[in-house]
Amino acid sequence: MSNRMITISREFGSGGRTIGRETAQKLGIPCYDSELIEKIAEESGLAKAYIADKGEYAPHGHWLANAFAASRSSFDGLCTQDYLWTIQRKVILDLAEKESCVIVGRCADYILGDTHDCLKVFIHADLQKRAKRIVQVYGEREESPEKRLRDKDKRRKAYYRFYTDTEWGVAQNYHIALDSGVLGIETCVKLIADLY
Amino acid sequence: MSNRMITISREFGSGGRTIGRETAQKLGIPCYDSELIEKIAEESGLAKAYIADKGEYAPHGHWLANAFAASRSSFDGLCTQDYLWTIQRKVILDLAEKESCVIVGRCADYILGDTHDCLKVFIHADLQKRAKRIVQVYGEREESPEKRLRDKDKRRKAYYRFYTDTEWGVAQNYHIALDSGVLGIETCVKLIADLY
Numbered sequence: 001m002s003n004r005m006i007t008i009s010r011e012f013g014s015g016g017r018t019i020g021r022e023t024a025q026k027l028g029i030p031c032y033d034s035e036l037i038e039k040i041a042e043e044s045g046l047a048k049a050y051i052a053d054k055g056e057y058a059p060h061g062h063w064l065a066n067a068f069a070a071s072r073s074s075f076d077g078l079c080t081q082d083y084l085w086t087i088q089r090k091v092i093l094d095l096a097e098k099e100s101c102v103i104v105g106r107c108a109d110y111i112l113g114d115t116h117d118c119l120k121v122f123i124h125a126d127l128q129k130r131a132k133r134i135v136q137v138y139g140e141r142e143e144s145p146e147k148r149l150r151d152k153d154k155r156r157k158a159y160y161r162f163y164t165d166t167e168w169g170v171a172q173n174y175h176i177a178l179d180s181g182v183l184g185i186e187t188c189v190k191l192i193a194d195l196y
Numbered sequence: 197m198s199n200r201m202i203t204i205s206r207e208f209g210s211g212g213r214t215i216g217r218e219t220a221q222k223l224g225i226p227c228y229d230s231e232l233i234e235k236i237a238e239e240s241g242l243a244k245a246y247i248a249d250k251g252e253y254a255p256h257g258h259w260l261a262n263a264f265a266a267s268r269s270s271f272d273g274l275c276t277q278d279y280l281w282t283i284q285r286k287v288i289l290d291l292a293e294k295e296s297c298v299i300v301g302r303c304a305d306y307i308l309g310d311t312h313d314c315l316k317v318f319i320h321a322d323l324q325k326r327a328k329r330i331v332q333v334y335g336e337r338e339e340s341p342e343k344r345l346r347d348k349d350k351r352r353k354a355y356y357r358f359y360t361d362t363e364w365g366v367a368q369n370y371h372i373a374l375d376s377g378v379l380g381i382e383t384c385v386k387l388i389a390d391l392y
Contacts, residue, residue: 011368122367122373124368126368169367170367171320171365171367171370171373172207172375174367175374175378175379176374177367177370177373177374178371179371179372182371183372183391187391191391195387
């Protein structure tokens, strides 16, 4: 395996996606983020919006939601989320076979694990800075962006734990973890590109 | 407050102490590690070995140990560990008033908090690499260095949680967290010195 990968896990609103794109650009390799969802959609035959949304929910959420989900969807005996996970895993492993690249989110760090030449990055920032960013960059208009952030973090954490059985955001699971709020996006890009 | 600080929290055997010393040397500023224990000994009148050991135990460990500790030692109505904590806090805050420096361990990241110009670093490495290191560098001769590492990590975690009410080793609590086992000591030193 000679392809060299970078995986970026990130808190919502921390600028992890931007850091992924800019690092990839600097290194002249592709970055997969929303493109990953397109690939998963192609493989699975499911709608992109559905994948983008469901890819963040662990199967065992609210019992009522699960009861409905279980009755509504089944692929080869798998619930929708488990089916999506198998497709996602395949798409990410295929990418690693094909080319060196940056992958943002989707538990790529866990999927590529220690069997690939992979720099595992985690990007975070404090709640206030992230709230400011999602209002500025994404034009979030909700009354409490902080509440939305906490909800998103909680979902990503539960999803990550469910499928990887390890803790999201624990320093030991990454080669480098950076506070983009204090260090700035540009410095994070430089550090990651230099390490690569 | 114009002094610029670096705090290094680290897993036992990850090379955090070496990284602290070499970074300080590179930047031409002092590094406090065992020197901190000397200063705490001076201020408290307690023996250095006692401080080095007790500084890693949270007060509420084994109930029997606590029962003995409570009956044995008391400073101004504080248990020994709490008394040591107040001295440690004072010594670290005094250092930050006096000069720019690197401080290894002793919850300095939490003590200096957001009120000081402080780069908060966490160093970790996987268990096998740390076990190899403590045998090579410290000449550990115990049958299971892994067991000793797990025990040390557990103690540091409990101590940190008790006095800071936050989680040791969670990426969000540091500006930069590095895997010294994968990146190497030299690269970690360079990254931290560049950031500073």
